[in-house]
Amino acid sequence: MMRDFSLIWQSADRLLDGLINTVLLSLVGAALALALGALLAIPLMASNPVLRLVSRGFVDLMRCVPFLMLTYLVYYGLPRLGLRFDNWTAGLVAIVVYNTAYMAEIIRGIWSRLERETIEAAVAFGFHGWRLVSRIILPQVMLAAGPMIGNQLIQIIKDTAFLTIIAVPELTHAANSIQAQYFIPFATFITAVLMYWALCMVVEVGVYAVERIAERRR
Amino acid sequence: MTDTAVKANDISVLEISGITKTFDDKVVLDGVSLTVARGQTVCLLGPSGSGKSTLLRCVNWLERPDQGTVLLCGERIGMRKGGVVPMGNAELARLRMRMGTVFQHFNLWPHLTVLQNIIEAPVHVQKRRRDEVIAEAEALLENVGLADKRDAFPSRLSGGQKQRVGIARALAMKPELLLFDEPTSALDPELVGEVIAVMKSLSQAGSTMLVVTHEMGFARETADKVVLMDGGRIVEQGDPEQFFGNPRTERARQFLQRYVSA
Numbered sequence: 001m002m003r004d005f006s007l008i009w010q011s012a013d014r015l016l017d018g019l020i021n022t023v024l025l026s027l028v029g030a031a032l033a034l035a036l037g038a039l040l041a042i043p044l045m046a047s048n049p050v051l052r053l054v055s056r057g058f059v060d061l062m063r064c065v066p067f068l069m070l071t072y073l074v075y076y077g078l079p080r081l082g083l084r085f086d087n088w089t090a091g092l093v094a095i096v097v098y099n100t101a102y103m104a105e106i107i108r109g110i111w112s113r114l115e116r117e118t119i120e121a122a123v124a125f126g127f128h129g130w131r132l133v134s135r136i137i138l139p140q141v142m143l144a145a146g147p148m149i150g151n152q153l154i155q156i157i158k159d160t161a162f163l164t165i166i167a168v169p170e171l172t173h174a175a176n177s178i179q180a181q182y183f184i185p186f187a188t189f190i191t192a193v194l195m196y197w198a199l200c201m202v203v204e205v206g207v208y209a210v211e212r213i214a215e216r217r218r
Numbered sequence: 219m220t221d222t223a224v225k226a227n228d229i230s231v232l233e234i235s236g237i238t239k240t241f242d243d244k245v246v247l248d249g250v251s252l253t254v255a256r257g258q259t260v261c262l263l264g265p266s267g268s269g270k271s272t273l274l275r276c277v278n279w280l281e282r283p284d285q286g287t288v289l290l291c292g293e294r295i296g297m298r299k300g301g302v303v304p305m306g307n308a309e310l311a312r313l314r315m316r317m318g319t320v321f322q323h324f325n326l327w328p329h330l331t332v333l334q335n336i337i338e339a340p341v342h343v344q345k346r347r348r349d350e351v352i353a354e355a356e357a358l359l360e361n362v363g364l365a366d367k368r369d370a371f372p373s374r375l376s377g378g379q380k381q382r383v384g385i386a387r388a389l390a391m392k393p394e395l396l397l398f399d400e401p402t403s404a405l406d407p408e409l410v411g412e413v414i415a416v417m418k419s420l421s422q423a424g425s426t427m428l429v430v431t432h433e434m435g436f437a438r439e440t441a442d443k444v445v446l447m448d449g450g451r452i453v454e455q456g457d458p459e460q461f462f463g464n465p466r467t468e469r470a471r472q473f474l475q476r477y478v479s480a
Contacts (some may be wrong), residue, residue: 121325124278125339125391126315128307135342139329217328217371 004187011178018174019195021088025170026157026199029095033156034149036096037103038138044108055104062101067159070094075166091163091170099156106148110141143214150207154200161196171195229291231256231395231426237276237286239269239450246272247283248450254395254428259421261437261458262430264447265473270430271322273447274399277428278314279305290316291394315343318388322400324380326372332359332383333368336390344391351390358386362416378409385416396420398429434477438462446470 008015043055062070074097075090085093114137122136142149161172175192179185232254239247247269254260262270275281277288279296282304288295295313296305305313326335336355340346359365362382372380381401388396398417402410414436421427421440431437437444438458445455446469454461454470465471 115325117321117323117325118327120280121319121321122327122339124280124314124317124319125387126311126343127339128311131342135338136327140327143329216373218373 001187004182004184005191007182007184008178008187008191011182014174014178015171015191015195018169018171018192019199021169022157022160022171023199025088025092025095025160025163025168026153029092029099029160030149030153030156032092032096033099033103036100037105038107038141040100040104041107041111041141042133044104045111059101059105062098063105065098067094067098068162068165070098071162071166087163087166087168090166091160091168094163095156095159098159099152102152102155103149106145106152107138107141110144110148111137114140114144143210143217146207146210146214150203150210153203157196157199157203229256230254230289231258231291232277232428233287233289233292234273234277235287237273237283237288239272239276239281239283246450247276249286250447250450250452251286252445252452252455254426255442256426257424258442259425259427259429259440260443260445261441262428262445262447263432263434263437263473263477264453268447269450270447271399274397274428274430277395277397278317278319279310311343315339315391316393317395317397318391318393319397320381320384320388320399320401322403324372324377324384324404326380326383326387328372331369331371332364332375335372335383336387339387340390340392355386355390358389359383361419362386363412376409377405378412381405381413382416385413385420389420394426396425396427398427398431400430400432402431402433432477434462434474446473448473 040055040059043051044059046052071091071094074085074094075087078084118140119132119136122132127136160170163170164173164176167173171192175188179188230253232252234253235251237247237250238245250269250273252260262273264270272281276283277295279288282296287297287301290313293313294301296310297303298305298309327338330338333352333355336358337348337351340351341348356365356368359368362385364379364382364386367375367379367383372383375383384401401417402413405413410433414433417427417429417436418440429441441458443455444458444461446453446461448469454465454467456466461470462474465474
């Protein structure tokens, strides 16, 4: 067993590369999904029924599609329509498209429970449109959304493991190739599991920090 | 008094005429007309549900009246082209930013500090220079006695302090008209005084104010005109001396018996 782990130590650079890719895909993916989700929440909350119907349709569709299936569609399906991405980009696109729906739903949920009065006060002071959303509504939503966005970020980190099937060199992919080379599945996978766990701990700490900021305002 | 001074006093900052508003089947406002001249403090009195707050909300078009007109310094609010076309949000905003509203439940923005609450609309709606607005906001905070709370968040303030910030926030708009919607109703009795004191000094400094209130003492001492509403109509209006001393209508007498003795 010690020999197994020393083999892994020798392949540390490959695991580290995998980890870096997992972190990059998760962070960039989550940041883009959060920004797009915030934009998508606007039509979800619109008074115009057509806007609401179309945006709701997209959110519900994404929530019913397995992430793996969406990844296949982006990587193998889209080239048929002339849209060809490399593995890494295809993985990122899948993460962003999928999680935009989830982020939008998180934001919509909190938005709809915000105190109406603070929004009405802003309207009375002449806020409207994008400035009302960006300066009064979204900041309040984001302060309340910390734990839920943290949860979703953990979900994203775990979902990046699926991208191994389109050969994105992330952590699961790296672990799999190391265990296949040396036939040491237990040591490799337990190492990868611990690395995923450490990542999630970092997210938890981040959520805690955001909660501290929000606490002062409650 | 010179001629020009008389003229200046003649300008109505607010002119409400024939406002009606119905929620479902309930008539909340039934043909209300009211004017507020420049520099005047007008107090709207009346029992709960008499339509006072709804009338105030019609002034800045948070509530859209079914009929009637609202003029701010002669400019029609809410409708254009002879009252046929409803205004868009941007157009409404241009009129709303000329008023300052103080709410019963303060409605401060919880994600912003006291100072940020005050400068938010002047900087981002009125597009005034940030450094100038900050200087004015600090002076306003000094005036309402909260200079030391500059960087506190609203959640850390008492009700009376929140409402004084609310007043400073409204004043920072340099409004032509100040609207107060029961500004002391949500406060503990011992905190009412500090807010009333600020409002009195504003009135004495010549601000134009429309105040919905249950504070009879404030109305009696400060108002240039008191208006009693009941059932969506104005029952009686006049100067406070006469209204409180010798009301003309039976309804006003009843109301005063109940509220002043209580």
